[in-house]
Amino acid sequence: MQNYATVTDEGPSIASLLKSSHIRRAYHFIDELQTELDDELVRICEIPAPPFKEEARARFVSQRFQDIGLSRVRSDEKGNVIAERPGLSSKLSPGPRIVVSAHLDTVFPERTDVRVRRDGARFHAPGISDNVCGIVSLITLARALDAGGIVTEGTIYFVATVGEEGEGNLRGVRHLFNAGEFKRGVDAFISLDGPGLERITHRALGSRRYRVTVGGPGGHSWGDFGIVNPVHALGRAIARFSAYPAPLAPRTSYNVGVIEGGSSVNAIPASASMVVDIRSVSSNEIEKLEAHLRRVVEIAVREENSQRAMSGTSLTCEFEQAGDRPSGETPIDSTIVRAAIECSRALGIEPRLDCSSTDSNIPISLGIPAITLGAGGVSGNCHSLTEWYEPTGRELGMKRLLLLTVSLGGFAC
Template sequence: MIFRERTKEPLPLARIATLAQHRGVHRAFAWLHLQEPRISSWQQELVAIPAPPFGEGERAAWFADRMRELGLSDVHIDEAGNALGLLRPDDGQSHVALLSAHLDTVFSADTELDIRQDESLLIGPGISDNGAGLAGLLALAAAIRHAELQPVNNILFAANVGEEAEGNLRGMRHLFTGSPFARRICGTLALEGAGTEIVVTRALGSRRFRVEITGPGGHAWTDSAVANPIVALSTAIAEISSRTLPARPRTTLNVGEIRGGTSVTAVAQSAEATFDLRSTDAGQLLLLEVQLYRAVEDAVMAANRAGSGEKLQAQITLIGDRPAAELDPKSRLLETVRAVDRHLRLRTEERLGSTDANIPLSLGLEAVAIGAGGLAGGVHTTNEWHDTRGRDLALRRVLLILLDLCGHLEAGNEVAADSPGAGEP
């Protein structure tokens, strides 16, 4: 199926209604409905491959193999570790629409990945976040290929690295700053977990730090006067945690990890903790960062005044920085999402979140994170579950948004040039 651009772009709802009537789109819809067992099989197979932050290589290779099997073009793993494939060969100049899903999980490489199935219910670590998104990415690529859809703008399918934890969105950063596609991406849909009506249009900003306090250490009895890094770190944590954070703009602080010491009979030589700071307001985020630095400095100074011998030292390292941003309420992409939801009789549920969409949104580009269907729970636990019932409705939603993002076109005998309505990077 080949499309041709309208001479004058109609209103969003009319565009979507016309698009949804194409026979090729109906063939793609049918594939998504009938091939649920295959989609579920992909999901279980990929989730059984460990993919901790900075350890996504084996899963990326598996994904690239599936892309080749589906007939995508220019399939490769880029310098950052992203598995990439295009709907058709890239000409190196034209715009591309990006459909992505992150490969990594929050689980360590040695986590037991016992994936269980009970009819439509899938259970296991990472089965929804982001097994659902990755399976949806393959399903949409397969449906588009099956239906022989050829939108004006090419589609870049990306299974990207580095969304979770200390990955710091490195896969998306590379795509938008260091890749050959950086200046050509006309819009982004990031598949994120389950959900049918959810769309993330506001990017939650966050700053993540590792605080390490070191000292001479010693024996618990003979060196009891030596300043203790664990005590100093605990004092800093108690101080920063005692502060009342604003509900509006919502601001949060979490101490995610803490470790230190070697024995109950020893004064520790080091202690460290990780801090996650989030806010919907950049000013509040900066203020909380200043308060963290002050709490650590004050705690170390107090411990050094009270102790004897060698002084404590503190080091604060930035380990994550996710920029805050927001999709323009009048953007073409958001108009399209609302029109598709109205066409499918869904309720658009706009949300705030920290996702891969943070990067393009922070660059002023149109992007959303969007659910890949079904229901989920226990996310980021080993008992995570995903009920895949209704998945095809969510994927139909994504397909219509994606095709409209590529340029709304009519049936014709050839592919038209880039549509000015398709979005400019």
């Protein structure tokens, strides 16, 4: 992939971009818009977007993209909404393709009360910071580019993705890069996720999730004593699994988050299952932990079967992968990370390089320059019903995003 963006050596520097009357006009527009953005924040937050059911919010964003004059607004088969702001580039001299995106979905199930309660400068509602503030920034970026009369060399793609959270398993962004619009790659990918200004996520925290289900005949705790017991087998597996010495570097973690099974204290269960989460900044460590998990489950089932061999019963075991997020890293000296650092500093933000699990995991794992940024503002109690958001500093997040987008997309005028 060619890197078009010129950060320090060639093309306009960040400092000279900041002096441009176009950028200044766009910044003025952002400052003037802040009260209106509060209304947009509330409007979008109150359209539910539970896991796997983002359609209503997607329709709204699609309509907004059309209203503000973006080109070729469309939805793909997974429900991602995509729009374009074309640059000067032609077929003969294609400019950089820059994607700016934000996820639509929340972690909250259907029928969660998503009405926003306002308390001074603070907005309370599930999902308001993760990721309604990101969506608001995405829409505002397009409007501010227009307000500044800014022309870029390359095309800027505006994307609202589905399925970022939890069991959504990055299905929206995965489709875009594996089979959809961006399967031939892009020159830069910026994901807006949550509030804050300092964090530049350039490392992708990989994770895998499994459901392990052990089954047996089941029976009476007294009358059938001596037959195989799925809960006992899982207990053996968990004892072994949790003794794994996960390294601190590269940072790695594991968790048996849910165990289920059985129906009564005096019944031998017919089935038991556990859900396991494995994370590491290194895909190699994830592979090692997965192999360990498979091994301890196999040993545990074998032990339980051999201890209860006299009964003539045996256990079955099913191993199912319930999620997979690849890991990787956009190098610190890549154009996109250097530009993000430089744009932050130019606006008085001291950035912090970060590792997290976001939509950028997919492009990063494919070697496409990608980062995730906070959209500005502050928040608390994320992913809980008491989530809140305050737009303090939001305008700075929007200005940084605009500067970075123009810097990567090539400032034509």
